[in-house]
Amino acid sequence: MFHKTELQSGVNLYTRQTAQFKTVSAAIKFTAPLTEETAAARTVLANVLEDSSARYPTRTKLRQALEELYGAVYYTDTGKRGNEHIFTVYAESVNEEYLRNPDVPVFEQLLTLVTESLFKPNLADGIFDETIVDREKQTIIDRIGSIYNDKTRYANKRMLELIRSGQPASLSSSGTEQTVSAVTSELLKKTYDQMMNEDTIDIYILGDVDTEQLIDRAQTLFPFAEGTRKSVPPAASNVNKGVSAAKHIREKQDMKQGKLNMAYSTPVGFKHPDYPKMQMMNGVLGGFAHSKLFINVREKESLAYYCSSSYASHYGLLYIMSGIDAEQEEKTASLIDQQVEALRNGDISDLEIQQTLALLSNSIRSSFDSAKGQIEIYDQYKLLDENFTSDKLIEKWERVTKEDIQEMAALLTKEITYLLSGREAMNHE
Numbered sequence: 001m002f003h004k005t006e007l008q009s010g011v012n013l014y015t016r017q018t019a020q021f022k023t024v025s026a027a028i029k030f031t032a033p034l035t036e037e038t039a040a041a042r043t044v045l046a047n048v049l050e051d052s053s054a055r056y057p058t059r060t061k062l063r064q065a066l067e068e069l070y071g072a073v074y075y076t077d078t079g080k081r082g083n084e085h086i087f088t089v090y091a092e093s094v095n096e097e098y099l100r101n102p103d104v105p106v107f108e109q110l111l112t113l114v115t116e117s118l119f120k121p122n123l124a125d126g127i128f129d130e131t132i133v134d135r136e137k138q139t140i141i142d143r144i145g146s147i148y149n150d151k152t153r154y155a156n157k158r159m160l161e162l163i164r165s166g167q168p169a170s171l172s173s174s175g176t177e178q179t180v181s182a183v184t185s186e187l188l189k190k191t192y193d194q195m196m197n198e199d200t201i202d203i204y205i206l207g208d209v210d211t212e213q214l215i216d217r218a219q220t221l222f223p224f225a226e227g228t229r230k231s232v233p234p235a236a237s238n239v240n241k242g243v244s245a246a247k248h249i250r251e252k253q254d255m256k257q258g259k260l261n262m263a264y265s266t267p268v269g270f271k272h273p274d275y276p277k278m279q280m281m282n283g284v285l286g287g288f289a290h291s292k293l294f295i296n297v298r299e300k301e302s303l304a305y306y307c308s309s310s311y312a313s314h315y316g317l318l319y320i321m322s323g324i325d326a327e328q329e330e331k332t333a334s335l336i337d338q339q340v341e342a343l344r345n346g347d348i349s350d351l352e353i354q355q356t357l358a359l360l361s362n363s364i365r366s367s368f369d370s371a372k373g374q375i376e377i378y379d380q381y382k383l384l385d386e387n388f389t390s391d392k393l394i395e396k397w398e399r400v401t402k403e404d405i406q407e408m409a410a411l412l413t414k415e416i417t418y419l420l421s422g423r424e425a426m427n428h429e
Contacts, residue, residue, distance in 0.1 A: 010229025015211035024107040024207030025092045025371035030199040034085040040175025041191040046076035047136035053117040080173040082314035084232045127185040155259035159418040169315035197227040247416040258326035258421040264412040270313040276396035281408035282311040283356035292339040303332045326421035343409035
């Protein structure tokens with residue numbers, strides 16, 4: 001897979017020479033502790049760095065430069081994983097081997113553009129341009145606000161706030177409207193300095209390039225200051241010990257379809273040895289179209305427009321999400337409970353296990369069809385094994401038995417049943 005070179009403590013270069021793609025890709029990932037305030041500032045910073053640089057001081061000039069590199073790609077993004085906030089710079093260009101007489105060494109020029117954007121940002125009097133900062137803040141505030149119109153996402157967000165208030169599981173990687181509004185140009189410069197000097201940094205370069213040459217030049221290409229860069233500790237699973245009963249909360253908004261969500265805690269997280277077993281259990285329960293929730297709740301009983309489960313391993317949580325007529329809440333919740341209970345009782349067919357294994361295997365293998373997919377999968381799974389391959393994980397799934405799935409289901413502890421419904425439905429009560 002990738003070859004790791006430690007450039008300095010906390011700064012690693014991962015390279016992979018492959019002729020699989022006609023492009024060359026680079027991703028630079030900055031990792032820091034996740035809080036609402038840092039998430040907001042870093043997301044604004046991501047937008048501002050993507051907008052311009054000292055050499056290309058307007059968005060138009062930066063985009064023109066990319067066009068001249070045969071339509072090269074350069075963008076930034078933010079996300080979260082456990083207790084970590086991850087700021088990613090992504091770039092991709094065509095491999096000049098496939099061009100006729102290219103005017104410039106394309107990927108070399110793109111790397112220069114990217115590193116200049118990072119190390120020589122568009123500053124005025126030592127801070128970021130206030131006009132650009134305000135514009136990008138508004139863009140992010142609008143994006144955060146849009147979740148209120150997406151009731152499926154909103155219901156899941158509210159459910160997490162009710163059971164993990166203030167914890168990473170319920171925090172947005174973009175911050176809140178309030179914390180984004182509070183970002184100033186001065187705060188953004190401070191955030192930038194912290195990111196460049198204190199974050200853990202992983203640099204990925206993948207494509208048909210001379211990786212030995214890249215490694216030799218890495219210190220010049222990426223002159224990050226020597227600093228104290230500490231890895232972020234993994235999130236601890238907050239398991240309901242069974243002392244209190246699961247919450248049952250109903251809320252209402254102006255909407256038509258109801259959203260019935262449930263959350264279960266599990267002691268099996270991403271780094272737990274039983275992680276592959278829990279992935280298989282989730283697949284049999286509700287991860288796919290052959291799963292129990294889809295077949296029995298949606299197809300056979302027609303109680304839900306959709307019904308599925310999702311395993312958030314970094315937070316030790318499993319979610320069940322369904323879209324229903326609110327009047328069917330009690331019947332649907334009961335049927336969902338029955339599906340979990342069926343797993344605990346060992347009501348699991350060989351076909352369900354085989355189909356789950358096939359779909360999980362196809363999913364991870366297909367992610368290797370793109371350069372970005374390879375980078376993202378490796379970046380996640382290297383935390384378990386720096387020699388990670390998809391075949392190793394598939395072998396672990398293949399060893400999961402019916403009894404293992406039964407055991408994993410028994411570890412689920414329901415924490416909440418949450419219904420978001422329209423005002424009319426609630427007024428009938």
